[in-house]
Amino acid sequence: MFAFIIRRLLQSVLVMLTVALIAFALFRFVGDPINNLVGQDTTLQDRQQLRETLGLNDSVVVQYWRYVVNTAKGDFGYSYMHRRPVKTMLLERMPATLELSIISIILALFIGVPMGVYTGLRRDGFLAKIFMSISLIGISLPTFLIGIMLILVFGVMLRWLPTFGRGEVVAFGIWTTGLLTASGLKALIMPAITLALFQMTLIMRLVRSEMLEVLRTDYIKFARARGLSNRAVNFGHALKNTLVPVITITGLQLGSVIAFAIITESVFQWPGMGRMFIEAVADVDIPVMAAYLCLIALFFVVINLIVDLLYYAVDPRLRIDGGGSGGHG
Amino acid sequence: MSVRNLRIEFPTRRGTLVAVDDISFDISPGEILGVVGESGAGKSLTGAAIIGLLEPPGRIAQGEILLEGRRIDNLPYEQLRRIRGRQIGAIFQDPLTSLNPLYSISRQLVETIQTHLPLNDREARTRALALLDEVGIPSAGERIDHYPHQFSGGMRQRVVIALALCAEPRLIIADEPTTALDVSIQAQIISLLKGLCHEHGTAVMLVTHDMGVIAEAADRVAVMYSGRIAEIGPVQEVIRTAKHPYTHGLMGSIPLIGHHVKKLTQIDGAMPRLQEIPAGCPFNPRCEKVMDCCRVERPNLQTVQKSRVACHLFDGADGEARAGE
Ligand SMILES: Nc1ncnc2c1ncn2[C@@H]1O[C@H](COP(=O)(O)OP(=O)(O)O)[C@@H](O)[C@H]1O
Ligand SMILES: [Mg+2]
Numbered sequence: 001m002f003a004f005i006i007r008r009l010l011q012s013v014l015v016m017l018t019v020a021l022i023a024f025a026l027f028r029f030v031g032d033p034i035n036n037l038v039g040q041d042t043t044l045q046d047r048q049q050l051r052e053t054l055g056l057n058d059s060v061v062v063q064y065w066r067y068v069v070n071t072a073k074g075d076f077g078y079s080y081m082h083r084r085p086v087k088t089m090l091l092e093r094m095p096a097t098l099e100l101s102i103i104s105i106i107l108a109l110f111i112g113v114p115m116g117v118y119t120g121l122r123r124d125g126f127l128a129k130i131f132m133s134i135s136l137i138g139i140s141l142p143t144f145l146i147g148i149m150l151i152l153v154f155g156v157m158l159r160w161l162p163t164f165g166r167g168e169v170v171a172f173g174i175w176t177t178g179l180l181t182a183s184g185l186k187a188l189i190m191p192a193i194t195l196a197l198f199q200m201t202l203i204m205r206l207v208r209s210e211m212l213e214v215l216r217t218d219y220i221k222f223a224r225a226r227g228l229s230n231r232a233v234n235f236g237h238a239l240k241n242t243l244v245p246v247i248t249i250t251g252l253q254l255g256s257v258i259a260f261a262i263i264t265e266s267v268f269q270w271p272g273m274g275r276m277f278i279e280a281v282a283d284v285d286i287p288v289m290a291a292y293l294c295l296i297a298l299f300f301v302v303i304n305l306i307v308d309l310l311y312y313a314v315d316p317r318l319r320i321d322g323g324g325s326g327g328h329g
Numbered sequence: 330m331s332v333r334n335l336r337i338e339f340p341t342r343r344g345t346l347v348a349v350d351d352i353s354f355d356i357s358p359g360e361i362l363g364v365v366g367e368s369g370a371g372k373s374l375t376g377a378a379i380i381g382l383l384e385p386p387g388r389i390a391q392g393e394i395l396l397e398g399r400r401i402d403n404l405p406y407e408q409l410r411r412i413r414g415r416q417i418g419a420i421f422q423d424p425l426t427s428l429n430p431l432y433s434i435s436r437q438l439v440e441t442i443q444t445h446l447p448l449n450d451r452e453a454r455t456r457a458l459a460l461l462d463e464v465g466i467p468s469a470g471e472r473i474d475h476y477p478h479q480f481s482g483g484m485r486q487r488v489v490i491a492l493a494l495c496a497e498p499r500l501i502i503a504d505e506p507t508t509a510l511d512v513s514i515q516a517q518i519i520s521l522l523k524g525l526c527h528e529h530g531t532a533v534m535l536v537t538h539d540m541g542v543i544a545e546a547a548d549r550v551a552v553m554y555s556g557r558i559a560e561i562g563p564v565q566e567v568i569r570t571a572k573h574p575y576t577h578g579l580m581g582s583i584p585l586i587g588h589h590v591k592k593l594t595q596i597d598g599a600m601p602r603l604q605e606i607p608a609g610c611p612f613n614p615r616c617e618k619v620m621d622c623c624r625v626e627r628p629n630l631q632t633v634q635k636s637r638v639a640c641h642l643f644d645g646a647d648g649e650a651r652a653g654e
Pocket of ligand 1: 339346348366367368369370371372373374375385386387603
């Protein structure tokens with residue numbers, strides 16, 4: 001177990017170093033950093049001096065290492081565009097994205113899993129078939145289209161919900177939350193639904209197919225043959241066996257939800273990191289782009305780590321030391 | 330336990346398939362009834378029908394199942410569920426897949442015990458331990474909290490037997506309990522099953538296609554072919570003086586238990602598929618002693634000595650004469 005965690009941590013570090021290398025390469029190959037920092041009328045000599053002070057004349061390896069160390073410390077440099085520390089900008093934007101993403105994934109889980117279980121158990125039921133048809137829409141409609149349609153209906157026509165922004169927020173230190181004000185919650189509804197819909201249908205279909213698979217297994221038949229109640233069989237025995245793939249996919253999806261919040265954030269003008277990234281791309285604001293890249297990679301790595309640990313919690317076959325812990329009485 | 334004229338059908342788009350047709354038999358307390366027949370003969374379906382776990386679209390189209398004189402085939406699901414495990418236990422073929430891999434043995438035992446018996450956690454665990462001891466799990470006290478993957482195939486089948494015995498059922502349906510096991514372990518499991526059932530007076534329906542297992546364990550044996558009973562009678566009589574030509578074929582050689590040399594393949598041809606069961610006796614295309622009437626008229630079970638046989642060879646005195654030829 002311990003060795004396993006250590007190994008996974010080392011792998012994670014390796015992944016992060018690779019991502020940092022790519023981010024670092026952005027600086028060197030997308031435009032000249034000096035040009036991005038200074039005005040047109042700066043003399044050649046000044047440029048040279050800036051080059052020297054920024055360490056751009058050092059060897060690539062030294063520069064890369066410096067970049068890694070700075071990044072690890074959370075120092076992403078200054079935005080070319082806004083002339084502010086990227087770290088500050090990220091910290092301002094992160095709460096909006098994280099709140100949106102986490103609420104979305106919770107929404108997707110808490111609706112997707114029960115719907116998946118239901119459609120798995122009532123394979124031929126009328127409601128199950130309706131759920132399946134709706135899920136097809138969720139899976140095939142592009143996110144931005146769903147967002148725009150929601151805006152059109154609930155924002156423009158019915159005027160129930162705001163069409164952009166995050167509403168009022170309350171600050172706790174560096175964290176700002178929209179979850180505590182009525183306008184913040186209202187503003188969250190449409191973006192969260194938009195972002196959750198795809199994940200929800202994905203989770204639902206996954207849980208359904210896993211349920212169908214598990215319900216065919218011998219141990220489920222044997223559980224029924226022992227007279228266990230339907231609840232114990234379906235939820236105690238079957239559902240738990242569908243968890244491993246659900247955890248995997250949900251974990252990966254949480255990563256992509258954060259990453260692909262970009263589209264939703266653009267549609268709803270949500271003041272999150274995704275929109276900041278889009279703006280940075282438009283402005284060729286390399287430090288912001290690089291920082292975003294590293295941060296998203298970090299999210300993925302951390303989530304993957306958590307997913308692996310959850311496997312351990314769920315599946316005793318992975319615990320090498322085995323046994324000893326599962327008593328009931 | 331009695332099965333009366335049981336008929337199991339599968340409605341399909343191209344008409345109804347009859348998988349089990351007009352089967353009747355009894356099992357008395359403490360008795361082991363062996364059920365043999367080729368794969369697809371309808372053995373498992375019969376077992377599933379008895380515990381009320383036929384999978385749709387399969388359904389009991391006709392007949393009844395009685396447990397201690399009470400009809401159980403038409404009970405609502407919830408009542409039947411209380412009978413499963415409590416009065417009828419089941420053991421399946423593959424011990425490697427019969428146990429939920431995510432739960433410890435103790436959890437699965439305690440859950441089953443508490444489903445049927447009013448015991449608290451501690452009492453249920455004590456009972457679980459006793460059961461594991463009884464089925465011969467060494468150092469059960471340590472093993473009880475282990476997970477299925479930490480047991481060997483034979484040990485897992487013992488756990489499965491313990492699970493089936495949780496609430497001391499009156500009848501156990503064992504569907505090929507040794508087929509998936511190592512030959513060296515098969516005999517142990519069979520004698521364990523036999524011993525336990527004699528002690529507790531539990532009746533057993535022992536489904537297998539291994540005549541060796543039948544010879545070893547069963548008191549009576551039913552030979553099934555194409556969803557029907559070809560012959561049923563005391564095990565010694567069926568083995569020594571098989572009457573139905575199909576049974577003859579099966580008995581061609583009885584391997585010792587555990588010696589899987591010859592199986593049921595000495596008879597030429599294969600059992601017909603459900604859609605292609607011929608008129609008359611379903612065995613007639615493969616039968617050495619086939620007569621004209623076998624292709625037309627379906628034979629009914631009739632008493633011959635201590636057995637009952639479905640074969641035209643035994644129709645009246647005439648039949649006896651021909652059988653003697
Ligand atoms: N769902 C089903 N649909 C149609 N036929 C089935 C179905 N399940 C089982 N059967 C048929 O029922 C017959 C008996 O099956 P089974 O009882 O499993 O045989 P066995 O004696 O090998 O245990 C087989 O011919 C099989 O093809
Ligand atoms: Mg079978």
